[in-house]
Amino acid sequence: MRENIQDIYPLSPIQHGMLFHCLHAPEMELYHSQSVYTFSGNLNIDAFKYAWQQVATRHTILRTSFYWEELDKPLQVVHQQVEVPVDHQDWQELDPLEQQERLKSFLESDRSRRFDFSQAPLMRLTIIQIQEHTYYLVWSSNLLILDGWSYLLVLNDVIEIYEAYCQGQDAPLRNGSCFKDYIKWLKQQDLSKAEEFWRQQLNGVKEPTPLTNLYPNNLPNLEERYEDIQISLSEVITRNLDALARQHHLTMNTIVQGAWAILLSHYSGKNDVIYGCTTSGRPVDLEGSESMVGEMVNTLPVHVKIDLDEYLLSWLQQLQTQLIELREYEYYPLVDIQKCSKVLGNVPLFESFVVFENQKTGNFLQEWGSLNISEQTSYYKTNYPLNIVGYPGSELTIGINYDFRRFDAATIMNILEHLKILLEGIVTNSQVRLKELLLLTEQTPHIKILMLDKEMSLNLDFALTN
Known part of the structure; x- marks a missing residue:
């Protein structure tokens, strides 16, 4: 109702793209984010519900819905008040195996429940009690309103308010974030300058780097399904890799992306590759951007030239x-970035992208106050077939989220092993040229993988180290 409307303003470019994809392919559950937390403690459910309600009051994006019908451009509408849906279920009578089966079924059912974008909030929560003091928290939302960093900000606020409530205290008063400030900032940016930058970056790009022959399944008629596989480096290798990065003023994100670029070049037989990466989208010149809750992440193309005679570190x-x-220039919309290349508009600019999670994501598992969190799993789906995720920690973990219709598990495991070999090689042979780094991978038991370039269609030996 009109009296419940606080504000109306345009969408950001990334929101506009997400809404477009969601509306045109509703059956694909795109940009649905689902996180599951396992935690223990003496949970005060009323206090927990209260905390979530207060957080929605604090941050405008959690009270936002979207309208597009009969409009030239969609708009987002901030409501004065919303009710955050928090369901509570008791599964204590089920044995552990039944609980796991029921959880699996519940998560699949929850993901299939589509959000009505015209109704705020675009999130829901379910508390599932499995023992007297042990719970699952299932938090589902749409990426239209929250990126990964925002998840942490919201959870921090929830725990802060919850702890204060349980102790009979008022939570510290803080001004909540207004996503409109980010929209205003976007309107002030020089789009022509950004366009020129991206034209230079994508000069010569005529097609995405192909992964076609890595698709042994190639089952387009199969029901869509995404799977996850992970592999970890040892603590020693991780520690040495981190030390190498600091010594040479590199980030772990750069090293992981570099390893993927090298491998992508090797698979495709091309010395000119393109993949996607995600950026925080939080501009340093926008006051308060680090504490702003909303969808600010952007996906950008990385166009890399591989000269095997170059030294690795340089x-x-x-x-x-x-x-x-x-x-x-991360604010420039991906749909406009693609126009700066020669890739046709109906063809994705890239088929794989790399995400490196912030260190704070892992640390947050120990920061739930009186509640002890023991595990977190997350699910989200994009429209790219191969998504590589780096997770920092005492053991660097590399995960791949992949489209099961195109890849099989064995191929993905091979890719992960190849990445592991390259990362270990960077630690022990940092002074070599790129071609020498690749040669190191051929000195131990072999994995066969088919090169993508049809003119170079041959089996190459890759090393597999334990």
Whole structure:
């Protein structure tokens, strides 16, 4: 109702793209984010519900819905008040195996429940009690309103308010974030300058780097399904890799992206590759952007040239410089970035992208106050077939979220092993040229994988180390 409307303003470019994809392919459950937390403690359910309600009051994006019918451009509407749906279920009578089966079924059912974008809030929560003091928390939302960093900000606020409530205290008063400030900032940016930058970046790009022959399944008529596989480096290798990065002023994100770029070049037989990466989208010149709750992440193309005669460290430093330059123009919409290339509009600019999670994501598992969290799993789906995720920690973990219709598990495991070999090789042979780094992968038991370039269609030996 009109009296419940607080504000109306346009969408950000990334929101506009997400809404477009969601509306045109509703059956695909795109941009549905689902996180499951396992925690223990003496949970005060009323206090927990209260905390979530207060957080929605604090942040405008959690009270936002979207309208597009009969409009030239969609708008987002901030409501004065919303009710955050928090359901409570008791599964204590089920044995552990039944609980796991029921959880699996519940999560699949929850993901199939589509959000009505015209109704706020675009999130829901379910508390599932499995023992006297043990619970699952299932938090579902749409990425239209929250990116990964925002998840952490919201959870921090929830726990802060919850702890204060349980102790009979008022939560510290803080001004909540207004996503409209980010929309205003976007309107002030120089789009022509950004367009020129991206034209230079994508000069010569005529097609996405192909992964076609890595699709042994190739089952387009199969029901869509995404799977996840992960692999971890040892603590020693992780520690040494981190030390190497600090010594040469590199980030772990750059090193992981570099490893993927090298491998992508090797698979495709091309020395000119393109993949996607995600950036925080939080501009340094926008006051309060680090504490702003909303969808600010953007997906950008990374166009990399691989010269096998270059030395590894200098090449990685060049890549890092390139990634820093991309941040200056990360506000430019991906749909417009693609127009700066020669890739046809109906063809994705890239088929794989790399995400490196922030260190704070892992640390947050120990920061639930009186509630002890023991595990977190997350699910989200994009429209890219191969998504590589780096998770920092005492053991660097690399995960791949992939389209099961195109890849099989064995192929994905091979890719992960190849990435592991390259990362271990960077630690032990950092002074070599790129071609020498690749040669290191051929010195131990072999994995066969087919090169993508049809003119170079041959089996190459890859090393598999334990």
